[in-house]
Ligand SMILES: [Fe+2]
């Protein structure tokens with residue numbers, strides 16, 4: 001399906017603000033893909049649709065996960081925040097014919113995972129630094145993403161983790177694994 005058609009589909013799922021974020025993530029992913037030599041069209045499609053299930057009620061997401069036998073950890077089920085990516089990946093595969101590379105990037109866009117492909121890294125970071133993001137340090141992170149995408153991911157996870165700790169929230173171990181993997185293996 002072409003980008004323009006996907007946009008129309010996406011509008012059915014998302015409210016204006018989340019739709020706007022999706023468009024901005026798509027634009028950011030295009031710029032980053034250019035630098036790291038990744039197929040732009042595929043990255044843009046995955047970026048556009050990464051949050052398509054974000055506004056599904058949590059109970060519906062959980063039901064979808066169980067009905068479709070999607071693998072998620074206990075803590076993910078408990079926290080709920082990563083489920084929209086898992087569901088979006090499944091819908092995009094079945095409904096829009098997205099391939100494995102695209103689906104994996106959508107599925108893991110919230111926490112990342114150890115040993116991500118460049119494609120996944122682009123989706124992960126574009127989501128965190130798109131033009132709708134306003135948190136402190138986002139500009140520096142944007143600049144870093146264009147120079148050293150691995151370190152930009154590490155910095156983003158550190159920022160999010162710190163924030164979650166300060167607020168007394170649970171921490172997803174998958175984020176920590178993603179960060180550690182990069183720090184241990186960073187030498188491309
Ligand atoms: Fe998301």
Ligand SMILES: [Fe+2]
Nearest residue numbers: 021050051127
């Ligand atoms: Fe997002």
